[in-house]
Amino acid sequence: MFTIGNILFKTTDFLILLSVSSLIIWLYSIFWSTDTLYGQAETLQVQYYNQVAIDYPLDTDRIIKVEGSLGSSIIEIKQGKARFIHSSCRNQFCVFHGWLNIVGDSTACLPNRVSIRLKGTLNPYDAIAGSQ
Amino acid sequence: MKLHFSTTHEDHRIALLAALAISIYIIESAFPSPLPGIKPGLANVITLFTFLCYGWKIALQVSLLRVIISSLLLGTFLSPTFLLSLSGSLLSLGILMLVHSLFYPHYLRQYQPSAIGYAILASVSHISGQFIVAWYFFIPHPELFKLLPILMTFAVILGIVSGIITQHLINKLCSTHNK
Incomplete structure (x- = not known):
């Protein structure tokens, strides 16, 4: 008082x-919270060029190796998050993007033509355009 | 035919306080708000002051008069705005009465909150009352709940401000208030 x-x-x-x-x-x-706003992320969609996209579940940790146009891209799934850990391109934008952990998050290595994207039960948006 | 009303001192006091609250409410509604749904709520300073100084009966009358007359003057009588205003005022006054009676026993009276505590409770319950009515009757959509934390945050901040103003008013004007 x-x-x-x-x-x-x-x-x-x-x-x-x-x-x-x-x-x-x-x-x-x-x-x-991000869960209520965007839903829970469940799978990681990996796509090379115009080939059929492959979905990987996020609940098991794993390393995915994708052969792209220039060389290999290595993607890591760990504790419900995903990231590029290696890419055979010059700028390494996809590696610098860091972890993807919210539904709808996506990143791509354009020279290598590999893109990844998190999918969930509710997908709040199709894509987001922006610049760094 | 000539009508005769006998008025008491209490009636004059109610009329004066209600007129003050109505004027503040109407002046306040003329200012644009940066965010929809958020306004200072300075008219509730009068309600709170009346409640703490003159008791709940007078506060209820002042508050109802304020809601009804200002809605008539602004042209929102019986519209959604009016219902929101009414529900907010009634719930906030109800909570004030509840808390006041909670601290009414003599051994608890020293723990009674000051005007600031009452003002925070009043503004938070005001916005909750409005929110419940808005959600139940007008916009029954789950996305509306995302607004609730923001509204509550502003309610607390503005409640503290109006509590400080009320405390000043009580210090200056209220000689009989129960501490």
Whole structure:
């Protein structure tokens, strides 16, 4: 219990503020988590050029080797996330992209013509265009 | 025919407070809001002040008068806006009464929250009441719940601000308030 100027703050005020804040944090964690917004990622779709895409489940860790136009691309699936760990291209954009962990995330090695994309139960968007 | 009304001192007080709340509400509604659904809610300062200073009966009358008359003046009477306003006011006043009666026993009276605690409760319950009505009657869509945390965050911040204003009002104007 203390005062600022002639405004009185009581312990109960802080208890109220604390409980309301924790309620808000709980609400954020329910309605704003990536799972509720985008659904759970379930499979990794790997595609080379115009060939049929292959789906890999995300629940088993594995290393996937894909032969592309220039050489091999190596993709890693670990703990529900996926990334390029090696690519036979010059710029290595796909490797620098890092982990994909949200449904709809995708990355591609254009020179090597290999692209990967996370799929889930609900797919919030088809594609996102942007620049780095 | 001539009608005679006898008015008491209490009636005058209710009229004065309601007029103040209505003016604040109407001035406030003229300002554009940066985010839809978020406004300072300064009219509730009057309701809270009335509640803490003069008790729940007067606060209920002031609050109902404020909701009905300002909606008549703004042309939103019986529209969704009016229902949202009404539900918010009633729930926030209900929560204030609940908490006040919770701390009513003499051995708990010293733990009674100050105006700031009451203001946070009032604004959070105000937005919850509006949200429940909006979701149940007007937009029953699950995506609406994504707005709830944002609305709640602003409710707490603006509640603290209106609590500080209310405390100033009580310090200046209220001689009989129960500490």
